[in-house]
Amino acid sequence: MSDALSKGEVTSTELTQKHLDRIADVDPAVKAFLHVDAEGALAQAARVDADRSSGKKLHPLAGVPLALKDVLTQEGIPTTAGSKILQGWKPQYDSTVVSKIKDAGIVILGKTNMDEFAMGSSTENSAYGPTFNPWDLARTPGGSSGGSAAAVSAYEAPLAIGSDTGGSIRQPAALTGIVGVRPTYGAVSRYGLIAYSSSLDQAGPFGRTVLDTALLHDVMAGHDPKDATSINAEFPDVVAAARKCDVKGMKIGVIKQLQGEGYQNGVQARFDESLQVLASLGAEIVQVDCPSFEYALAAYYLIAPSECSSNLARFDAMRYGLRTGDGDGASAEAVMNATRNAGFGHEVKRRIILGTYALSSGYYDAYYGSAQKIRTLIIQDYAKAFAQADVLVSPTAPTTAFKIGEKSDDPIAMYLGDVATIPVNLAGICGMSLPAGLADEDNLPVGFQIMAPAMQDARLYQVGSALEAALVSQWGGHLISKAPALGGSK
């Protein structure tokens, strides 16, 4: 797309209009978008076209359309984080990620659906209804960035941005057959990213290929003085790494704890085959042991709710967002109580209550305190494992896409879906999911996860590009081309 634009074979306006038409065509069935900004998108496309014809030097992604998760603020565009409590709110400022993609000339098509405040693994927790998986509309696209993943998978957008607190980019990428990356914590600014769990949250790119994803990653990453946790250092060249396609001599560590029991047969089979492919390309496969990972899920479901119970205290009905129960001399506290009841959905309430409990005096040491120590053990497990291998790998999710409603009444079953992605967040390192094929039993996409140490994001792209090139030549095309057709006219 970038090539066709720079050669003048297509204009950004044409490309943008084509994607807006596709959205009009298939989104009534997929429901990936909460808000489509056709006017803003076409205006940005026209600006890029004018710049291009005047000979201005442009970014390779200038004029390419993108879908933005509704958790990032964009000035003047409704931003809800999938919650009723922010219905109708229009941010007064751009998040740093949005400023960067606008500066690169990328065209924002609209805001995508998500689990409310990114709490969930299926997009079913959105206050605005679920998103449907383009591979099978009876199934979820995963979550919480399910809208962004579904938009890319359904050809509604070639690129998208999501956020990943416990796997919310990698898991939906796996379930929809595309590429998704959670960058190193601190590599992408969190300024304007509506907070769920501040020590775990990180925005990142989705694409249909490893190189597309790298180009977007490169635009998003960088130091930002507006985010005190943003890393101030030289960032690795992920685009060059994505062009390398070479794993000769690299050591790839398979994490013993993240496979086998609990993983669907077809998921395990595609994972094992991908390992063989990497070995045949000259990588050395080693087994690594991460015993503390067994406790990662429990630690995550204490740390994230604890941080969220504090972060979501800002939704107090005073300065923005919903306010209910005002008038007749109602006190501020009564208005807060009523508004937070009306504005938050079940899962958000459940996590706020759990976090309030874990942080309350008398329970703090036993729950939150223990979880923080488990976090240290997980970091130590990774350090030992990365001493034996350049990257670590596992299946991204234990199963393929599940049916809508299948797990919504069983929070524990839903939480288990994040078992392989959560350790990355707890340690603040980076991870990628890329398509590994279709599971035999249900013909649905399987994700292969690659993990690398903090600030070694380039390794993800180097290994990912090599595996992708080998698999695509084996399949005779990208996995996404095997997805069933959607919509009437196309």
Next chain:
Amino acid sequence: MSSLSRDDVAKLAALARIEMSEEELVSLASQFGMILDAVARVQDVDLDGVAPTSHPQPIRNVFREDVVHPSLTPAQALSGAPAQEEQRFRVPQILGEAE
């Protein structure tokens, strides 16, 4: 098996400033035992002498120059307010009992 009563949940909900229906209190209390059992696994590990991690990065104080940057106008800042009066956020009564 851990458990939490309906009244325990009501107390937590009050602390979290969320008014909850009777039905919600009861259903959350019934799920809580299961969730607490799952997360209580963090207590199965010997954690003596392990330092807690609150953040994935070695954080130091981050300073910036104390310079004035342009910021929101009052109209922009108030644009999302549920209620406003005289260029200020209007909030419900915060002191004393309601009449």
